[in-house]
Amino acid sequence: MPRAKYIKRIRKTIEQRFWEKVDVKGLLDCWEWTSRSIRGHGYGFICINQKKISAHRLSYEMAYGKIPEGLLVLHSCNNKKCVNPAHLRIGTNQDNADDRMNIRKKRSNRPIPKSRITERQYKKMIATFNYILNNKFLHQISRN
Ligand SMILES: [Zn+2]
Numbered sequence: 001m002p003r004a005k006y007i008k009r010i011r012k013t014i015e016q017r018f019w020e021k022v023d024v025k026g027l028l029d030c031w032e033w034t035s036r037s038i039r040g041h042g043y044g045f046i047c048i049n050q051k052k053i054s055a056h057r058l059s060y061e062m063a064y065g066k067i068p069e070g071l072l073v074l075h076s077c078n079n080k081k082c083v084n085p086a087h088l089r090i091g092t093n094q095d096n097a098d099d100r101m102n103i104r105k106k107r108s109n110r111p112i113p114k115s116r117i118t119e120r121q122y123k124k125m126i127a128t129f130n131y132i133l134n135n136k137f138l139h140q141i142s143r144n
Pocket residue numbers: 029030031077078079082083084087
């Protein structure tokens with residue numbers, strides 16, 4: 001079998017396997033991972049080539065591209081099961097700690113905004129997302 005065809009088949013399988021496990025709702029809602037989670041962490045994962053890949057990190061990379069070395073993918077919605085790319089962003093450990101602190105402060109008075117992006121940004125993201133899903137090969141995804 002020619003190599004290109006082989007790769008295409010694998011890619012499609014990963015994407016299909018991924019999205020089958022996601023409860024996709026409205027564009028700005030949380031899309032929850034419905035499959036297995038990492039015990040004690042709450043983050044969803046998918047096994048690819050015998051490696052556990054964090055579902056939110058895979059979702060981020062499929063939508064936006066590679067996660068820079070040493071950085072985390074943070075949830076703006078504080079829902080660890082969520083894999084909606086619109087709710088995911090890159091950050092450091094410190095950003096993550098700041099988020100948790102802010103969330104703790106906010107919990108008592110008002111709800112956390114679901115998304116910080118504009119409709120226009122979201123449309124761009126969806127276009128990017130579709131492009132990646134349709135045209136690009138998934139590069140090696142780093143582990144959590
Ligand atoms: Zn979310």
